[in-house]
Amino acid sequence: MTMIPTGGHLISGARVEGGEVFESSPVSGAPRRFFSATAAEVDAACRAAEAAFSSYGWTSRETRARFLDAIAAALEARGAEIVATAEAETGLPNARLTGELARTTGQLLLFARHIRDGAYLDRRHDAALPDRKPLPRPDLRLMQRPLGPVAVFGASNFPLAFSVAGGDTASALAAGCPVVAKGHPAHPGTSQIVAEAIAAAAAAEDLHPGVFGLLQSFTVEGGTVLVRHPLIRAVGFTGSLGAGRALFDLCAARPEPIPFFGELGSVNPMFLLPAALSARARQLGEGWAGSLAMGVGQFCTNPGIALAIDGPDLAAFLDAASAALGGVAPQPMLTEGIAAAYRKGRDHLAAASGVSCLVRTEAGGRFGAPALFCVTAADFLADRSLGHEVFGPAGILVRVRDADEMVALAATFEGQLTATLQMDEADTELARRLLPILERKAGRLLANGFPTGVEVCDAMVHGGPYPASTNFGATSVGTLAIRRFLRPVCYQNLPETLLPEDLCPPPLA
Structure with a gap:
């Protein structure tokens, strides 16, 4: 043996x-045996x-x-x-x-x-003032x-x-x-x-x-x-x-x-502003799909929720995202437990009232496969569990009626690691309305990018208000x-x- x-x-x-x-x-490969620390090992360390x-x-x-x-x-x-x-x-x-x-x-x-x-070290020095009146320093x-x-x-x-x-x-x-x-x-x-x-x-x-x-x-x-x-x-x-x-x-x-x-963790909302969506709907849809599926969605900065004003440009965006995600094969997740939790979260989204399923590929065991859903702002607000993180390659698009509803919905989000604005110059005024809200919600604000990938440098913030x-x-x-x-x-x-x-x-x- x-x-x-x-x-x-x-x-x-x-x-x-x-x-x-x-x-x-x-x-892959043979398992190995390891010891699980008791109070004695913890105390010694x-x-x-x-x-x-x-x-x-x-x-x-x-x-x-x-x-x-x-x-x-x-x-x-x-x-x-x-x-x-x-x-x-x-x-x-x-x-x-x-x-x-x-x-x-x-x-x-x-x-x-x-x-x-x-x-x-933030060194500070206040020199003595022995002659200061009424008391020396x-x-x-x-x-x-x-x-x-x-x-x-x-x-x-x-x-x-x-x-x-x-x-x-x-x-x-x-x-x-x-x-x-x-x-x-x-x-x-x-x-x-x-x-x-x-x-x-x-x-x-x-x-x-x-x-x-x-x-x-x-x-x-x-x-x-x-x-x-x-x-x-x-x-x-x-x-x-x-x-x-x-x-x-x-x-x-x-x-x-x-x-x-x-x-x-975080759902990292992404706001698709109208001019940007009109100019590059397919490009944004494909980019979102790539970010959702990267690493089988196992990134804390995965942009799991996108918001956009309903209309033909949004349809083009969803078609591109659906096609891109539909072509992604199942991949092994980090553990069987994580894969099971992902499927549970995905199935909860699929069964929720008002949610339509655009992409859903089945995979069992340790494997995860992409899923994409769509819901109106009203149904999203009626079921706050739709805003919870699903750790894996799943995304949900929230349709809003207009800019006012997008701004109002932004104010309902909990703390996030990131928030993203997909915008063009013509979107500046709407972005200006959103920015004070999102600044209070997230530790990192992005324009025209995707949050997966965290640069290690002096200016980076990876954190945010609770529960991020x-x-x-x-x-x-x-x-x-x-x-x-x-x-x-x-x-x-x-x-x-x-x-x-x-x-x-x-x-x-």
């Missing part, structure tokens, strides 16, 4: 076996992270930047193994995963550059300091860029916070290889091995114990609204509440993401010998 390889947790730089065994469910913080939290920016650079290099060195393992586990194509690996290393290098610059200096150990939950749909070494981990490590990552059970083998690359980088840079830990788990309890652990100071999460809200509530209910930065995320003032992509894991500290009248090095610039020549 052939033995199935077994994977463990990574705690203090060593592989640890402990907990109930579960098997992975790869799209959190204690190791706290021990690491006593040194890592006070390292120089250059030390942390070199660590991030080293992680990127270690991932690149293991690139072929990482991509092959992720492809087998998730069914995502090789080209997509190769690009995602580049994005993962790119954001590590981006944060290395960001902390070398030092502007993120003390010397006051402020800078941002790391929170402490951070728990990071890997996402199902991005096994690299939003997972073990993803943006949450990169920004937390850049801030000076050790990380305890919970790997996603959809890709535990990928998580293990990536974690070992991070551990190798930590060893090469002579850092405390507790600076990063990985806990494998297929149970809800594993995540629950992690967010409740008293040594965890913040949580980064990407996943479903239900799971994210449950963890958010746990964080708030702790004896000492901690911030929970959850990115929980649990903290509308934060982002999980872009250099502003580091702010989540920092807090301001004011130093009053401290001698320079006690101040952090970053608060003591050398005197001007």
